[in-house]
Amino acid sequence: MASSSTGSSKPNFKLVDHFVAMGFPVWMVYKAIEKKGEDDKSLILDTLLAYMGPENSPSKYQCISSSSEESSSESERSSANDLFPDDDSPWIDDFTAKDKMVAILVNMGYPAVDALEAVEKCGLQAEIMELTDYIYTAQMEKQHDVQFQEPAYACPKPPHDDLPSSSRGKRKLCDIRVSRPKEMIGFGVPSHPRHIVERRLPKSALGPPYFYYENVAYSPKGTWETMSRFLDEIKPEFVDSKYFCAAARKRGYIHNLPILNRFCISPKPPCTIQEAFPDNKKWWPYWDPRTQLNCLVTVVSGFKLLSEDIQKRLESCPGDTPPKEVQEYVLVNCRKQNLIWVGKNKVAPLEPEEMEMILGFPKNHTRGGTTRLDKFKALGNSFQVDKVAYHLSVLKKEFPYGMNVLSLFSGIGGAEVALHRLGIPLKHVVSVESSKVNKNIFRSWWKETNQRGTLIEIGDVQHITIDMVGQWIKAFGGFDLIIGGSPCNNLAGGNRVSRNGLDGELSSLFYHYYRILHIVRDMMGR
DNA sequence: ACTATAATGACTGATTAA
DNA sequence: TTAATCAGTCATTATAGT
Numbered sequence: 001m002a003s004s005s006t007g008s009s010k011p012n013f014k015l016v017d018h019f020v021a022m023g024f025p026v027w028m029v030y031k032a033i034e035k036k037g038e039d040d041k042s043l044i045l046d047t048l049l050a051y052m053g054p055e056n057s058p059s060k061y062q063c064i065s066s067s068s069e070e071s072s073s074e075s076e077r078s079s080a081n082d083l084f085p086d087d088d089s090p091w092i093d094d095f096t097a098k099d100k101m102v103a104i105l106v107n108m109g110y111p112a113v114d115a116l117e118a119v120e121k122c123g124l125q126a127e128i129m130e131l132t133d134y135i136y137t138a139q140m141e142k143q144h145d146v147q148f149q150e151p152a153y154a155c156p157k158p159p160h161d162d163l164p165s166s167s168r169g170k171r172k173l174c175d176i177r178v179s180r181p182k183e184m185i186g187f188g189v190p191s192h193p194r195h196i197v198e199r200r201l202p203k204s205a206l207g208p209p210y211f212y213y214e215n216v217a218y219s220p221k222g223t224w225e226t227m228s229r230f231l232d233e234i235k236p237e238f239v240d241s242k243y244f245c246a247a248a249r250k251r252g253y254i255h256n257l258p259i260l261n262r263f264c265i266s267p268k269p270p271c272t273i274q275e276a277f278p279d280n281k282k283w284w285p286y287w288d289p290r291t292q293l294n295c296l297v298t299v300v301s302g303f304k305l306l307s308e309d310i311q312k313r314l315e316s317c318p319g320d321t322p323p324k325e326v327q328e329y330v331l332v333n334c335r336k337q338n339l340i341w342v343g344k345n346k347v348a349p350l351e352p353e354e355m356e357m358i359l360g361f362p363k364n365h366t367r368g369g370t371t372r373l374d375k376f377k378a379l380g381n382s383f384q385v386d387k388v389a390y391h392l393s394v395l396k397k398e399f400p401y402g403m404n405v406l407s408l409f410s411g412i413g414g415a416e417v418a419l420h421r422l423g424i425p426l427k428h429v430v431s432v433e434s435s436k437v438n439k440n441i442f443r444s445w446w447k448e449t450n451q452r453g454t455l456i457e458i459g460d461v462q463h464i465t466i467d468m469v470g471q472w473i474k475a476f477g478g479f480d481l482i483i484g485g486s487p488c489n490n491l492a493g494g495n496r497v498s499r500n501g502l503d504g505e506l507s508s509l510f511y512h513y514y515r516i517l518h519i520v521r522d523m524m525g526r
Numbered sequence: 527a528c529t530a531t532a533a534t535g536a537c538t539g540a541t542t543a544a
Numbered sequence: 545t546t547a548a549t550c551a552g553t554c555a556t557t558a559t560a561g562t
Contacts, residue, residue: 214554215554216553216554218552218553248552249554250552250553251554294551294552294553295552295553295554296554297553297554297555298554298555299555299556332551335551335552336551336552377554377555379554380554380555381554382554383554411554485554487554488554488555489554489555489556490555491554492553492554492555493552493553493555494552494553494554494555494556495553495555495556496555496556496557497555497556497557498555498556499555
């Protein structure tokens with residue numbers, strides 16, 4: 001089975017390095033070893049040569065995945081599919097009996113908090129009817145407690161609020177919407193803090209060291225299955241930043257962190273456009289219903305022409321209410337390019353400073369010898385700090401005296417900023433980042449915040465060797481956290497040229513994350 | 527040379543229609 | 545159950561402007 005060749009078993013790094021030294025890409029080496037096993041060197045070499053193939057064979061992911069299906073088994077394919085059965089709740093396998101009960105109620109449309117309370121109070125033997133009755137009476141009681149408000153973090157459209165309040169009282173099983181919009185709340189977000197209370201990790205994945213891996217949620221098919229297979233078969237947690245700030249950002253996370261007792265950093269960022277840009281409120285037409293922005297990306301294009309076009313259209317129609325089709329045109333394009341109102345009938349993209357604020361970075365974080373374009377690119381590629389901090393918050397108790405962090409693909413230091421804002425001291429940080437601009441930004445933050453720890457900067461993950469890791473671990477005793485999001489260029493939907501999948505030129509650096517994670521584990525006696 | 531801008535669809539998942 | 549439709553996307557590259 002495919003599961004025996006990777007995942008729980010430790011890879012043979014000497015063997016991997018042997019072929020890497022010959023010039024084969026790391027991802028290809030892993031793929032070949034995964035397929036052919038570690039025993040027969042020449043067989044691996046043949047496979048690699050076949051992969052490399054004649055020069056004209058493109059390395060598009062479609063080609064590679066289809067060719068591997070031809071030569072190899074159906075079993076490999078089906079095992080990948082088994083990882084993520086077509087189920088509404090992808091975590092159902094991991095549930096305890098209690099979790100299952102809660103999940104059933106949540107899927108019926110009840111708030112997770114209420115569902116949990118009901119299961120705890122009524123016990124596991126309770127009938128569904130009994131549980132729903134409990135929730136109903138509890139909700140009625142809570143309506144009297146006016147002071148019991150949702151936290152300021154309220155999600156823009158809580159699922160249990162989409163039912164008219166009048167029908168809430170007499171909700172019966174038959175009324176309940178079983179399928180509701182899929183929401184990316186992972187194991188929980190501040191407005192749904194205990195969506196899932198427990199999960200089981202494979203033994204091979206238990207920390208230390210902890211690891212935290214991120215990438216775009218909507219990648220080409222099979223991408224997350226592959227990444228999951230390489231990272232201990234842990235199922236990804238998909239979370240949208242819209243629950244943490246005023247802009248959407250759908251990302252997946254594979255990590256082995258505890259998920260109980262997460263908390264938010266303060267100050268909390270504004271969660272709506274109106275809170276984030278109070279000064280722009282006066283320019284906002286009443287017929288633009290947006291309360292949150294779409295994903296902040298690395299570049300906007302054509303916004304000047306569009307802005308003029310919009311202005312002309314709006315000014316050509318009298319009064320405050322343009323015709324429906326004009327409204328529709330304006331809204332569609334504003335959403336598409338993520339524009340905000342900055343003047344009368346005038347729209348514009350966000351400024352870098354505004355992006356910094358929404359993504360949870362300090363003001364002027366990206367200052368320092370960079371062009372405007374550099375800033376957009378750096379920020380568009382970055383973490384949303386509040387969300388990452390929420391996930392990492394569980395480490396605060398465990399590491400009150402600080403952490404040693406291996407930060408791969410550091411970018412502008414989203415992970416470090418998150419830890420810093422959590423109040424977790426950074427003892428030793430090995431930061432791996434290839435972009436000179438990003439390194440400058442991160443270094444100036446490091447100085448600005450008077451970090452007392454040591455910072456080691458590396459330019460390229462591909463240059464990290466077993467020796468280097470060994471020296472770091474000898475020097476400061478090991479890493480507590482390996483964190484990073486590998487390049488999304490070949491995965492992101494916005495890429496029209498080279499959305500090649502995980503084996504694309506840049507996104508294949510994922511395999512180095514995997515490689516280095518396992519080297520660290522190996523060295524730390526895991 | 528460097529910087530800003532515009533042009534360039536396809537794919538994914540969710541929703542709705544058939 | 546399946547097909548059509550909808551909305552949204554950590555982007556790359558050529559060209560214009562400075």
